[in-house]
Amino acid sequence: MKNLKKAAAPLLALVMVLSLCACGNGGQGTTTKASEEGKGKDFKVALVIGVGGLGDGSFNDILKSGLDQAVEKYGLPEYQLIQPTEVAEFEGHYTDLCASKEYDLIVGGGYDAIDTVAKVAAEFPDQKFLFVDGEVAGLDNVKSVTYRDNEKTFLLGMLAAMTTKTNKLGLVLAFEIPSLVVFGAGFMAGAYYVNPDIQVDVKTVGSFSDTTTAKELALSLYDDGADIIYAAAGGSGLGVFTAAEERGLYAIGTDTNQCPLSPDHIIASGMRLMDVTIVNGIGEAIDGTMEGGAHTEGLKEGALAFTVEGSNVPASEEAIKAANEALEKIKSGEIKAPTTWEEAAEFKK
Numbered sequence: 526m527k528n529l530k531k532a533a534a535p536l537l538a539l540v541m542v543l544s545l546c547a548c549g550n551g552g553q554g555t556t557t558k559a560s561e562e563g564k565g566k567d568f569k570v571a572l573v574i575g576v577g578g579l580g581d582g583s584f585n586d587i588l589k590s591g592l593d594q595a596v597e598k599y600g601l602p603e604y605q606l607i608q609p610t611e612v613a614e615f616e617g618h619y620t621d622l623c624a625s626k627e628y629d630l631i632v633g634g635g636y637d638a639i640d641t642v643a644k645v646a647a648e649f650p651d652q653k654f655l656f657v658d659g660e661v662a663g664l665d666n667v668k669s670v671t672y673r674d675n676e677k678t679f680l681l682g683m684l685a686a687m688t689t690k691t692n693k694l695g696l697v698l699a700f701e702i703p704s705l706v707v708f709g710a711g712f713m714a715g716a717y718y719v720n721p722d723i724q725v726d727v728k729t730v731g732s733f734s735d736t737t738t739a740k741e742l743a744l745s746l747y748d749d750g751a752d753i754i755y756a757a758a759g760g761s762g763l764g765v766f767t768a769a770e771e772r773g774l775y776a777i778g779t780d781t782n783q784c785p786l787s788p789d790h791i792i793a794s795g796m797r798l799m800d801v802t803i804v805n806g807i808g809e810a811i812d813g814t815m816e817g818g819a820h821t822e823g824l825k826e827g828a829l830a831f832t833v834e835g836s837n838v839p840a841s842e843e844a845i846k847a848a849n850e851a852l853e854k855i856k857s858g859e860i861k862a863p864t865t866w867e868e869a870a871e872f873k874k
Contacts, residue, residue, distance in 0.1 A: 565599025568811050571622045573607040573615070573633040577733040581760030583780040584658070584733075584799075588634055591803030598804060599811060615641040623649035630810045632803060634658045636704045642667065653815065655806040657799050659704070665817040668809075670802050673823030675711030676855050677795045678755070679862040680831050680848040681777050682715025684793055685753045686723050687844035688775075695746035695754035696727045697739055697765050703864075708757035708779070710869040711862045717872035718860075719847065726751060730761045739764030747772045753792065755779070766791060775838065784835035792838050796830040825856045 572592050574585040592604050605628065607618045615638050622631050623645060633642060634657035646654050646667045654667040661669040685694050694716055698705045713725045726749065728742040739761040743754050747768060754769065755777040756762030762779065769776040769790040778784065778794035802822065809815035822828035831848070833839040840848075854860040863869045 564811050565595075565601045565807075568599065568601055568630070568807075569604070569628045570595070570601060570807065571605040571607065571628045571631045573609065573618055573622070573631065573638070575635040575733065575759070576609050576611055576614075576637070577760040578608055578610075581734070581763070582783055582786055583762060583778075584635065584759050587781050587797070587799045588632070588657070588803065591800035592632065592807075594800060595804050595807045599808065601807075612637045616645065619645040620648075623652045626652075629653065630655060630807060632656075632807070634799070636702065653810055655803065655810065655815070657802055657806075658797075660819045662819045668806060668815050668817050668820065670806070670820045670822060672797050672799075672828055673707075673821060673862070674795070674797060674829065675707045675714075675862040675864050676823045677797070677829040677831055678708050678711035678757070678779075679715035679718070679855065679860070680852055681755060681793060681795050682712040682717075682725075683719050683848050683851060684715075684831070684840045684844050685712070685755065685777060686716035686718075686720045687847060688792060688840050689723070689753050691750050691752045692720070692722070693724045693726070693750040693752065695743065695751035696725060697742055697746070697754055697756045697758050697762065698727065698729050699733045699758040699761055700731065701727075701729045705757055706866065707864045710865055712755050712757075713866070714863045714869040714872040715851070717869065718851070721873045724750075730758050732761055733759030735761050736764035736767070740768045743768035743776075744772065747774050753777065782832050782834060784833065788835055788837045790838070792836055792840055793831055793833045796832055798828050798830070802828065823855075824852060 574588050577585055579585050595601055609615055619641055630653045632655045636659050639659040642656055643661050646664050650666055656667055656669040660671050661667045696709050698709055716723050716725055726746055730739045739758055743765040746754055753775045754765055756765035757779045765776050766787045775790055775792050778791050780797045783794045784791045
């Protein structure tokens with residue numbers, strides 16, 4: 526085990542910070558001219574969520590939460606909500622929204638919509654877009670924001686490795702694609718950072734909305750000896766939580782605070798504060814200050830966090846303190862969380 530110095534910040538301070546992050550704070554960390562002057566009342570927004578649908582307790586629900594918060598903060602009129610059921614529908618929806626010329630801003634996100642948004646935005650250069658969790662580069666009318674999710678999952682991996690009783694962890698991804706391998710690589714490296722001898726097994730669902738397959742994969746991981754599984758699989762992750770309940774074991778949630786979904790079995794959740802990005806981005810669009818191009822946010826920018834709020838099986842004080850120390854080292858650049866399996870393997874040495 527690598528030597529972990531005692532963190533200088535007390536546990537209470539960390540928990541308070543994480544609790545604030547878990548609330549998403551409605552973007553209140555940034556006060557915009559729009560909110561001060563009430564300029565949002567005539568600003569029309571459309572939201573295109575991912576194919577997993579609402580109720581995933583994760584990505585899509587966060588997108589909608591961001592829009593709901595923006596409506597309240599800026600006094601926006603009710604927004605148009607588009608819920609595609611398959612990837613092939615994206616182009617038609619985005620094209621129709623642009624062609625209508627009704628919307629001052631179109632909000633979307635997710636890796637499977639990147640190519641479509643890049644294509645449609647190029648065809649409608651006067652239409653403004655805010656796109657989260659995917660890079661759309663080279664277009665002045667699109668502000669895209671990606672997240673260094675490997676930074677927060679590094680902390681989750683540490684937490685899991687310092688909590689496991691079997692020395693075996695599981696990882697369930699929706700797909701084995703670069704944008705999700707980032708999650709897995711960070712988690713794996715964080716586990717190796719505190720215990721280079723730990724075993725981390727990976728399973729892939731092949732969907733963001735297949736809870737049945739995710740449950741079966743999780744059960745197989747539990748039956749092979751894992752006692753904690755991290756789910757980075759969108760709506761499919763709900764199947765992992767069901768498996769944890771059936772086996773009386775534990776899981777870790779992603780994107781939002783999923784601890785309350787199964788408080789006796791989810792020990793912590795990673796937080797990607799996309800709702801804050803959306804609220805602040807809409808404020809910039811209303812003000813006319815939104816800058817196009819690709820942007821990235823992580824722990825240093827306050828866009829990521831983790832929480833144990835709502836869990837009945839919180840991690841130990843020692844694990845929280847160790848994660849807190851690593852968080853500061855990542856922010857300072859002393860620790861560089863990996864983005865690939867190969868880079869993660871280096872933390873075993």
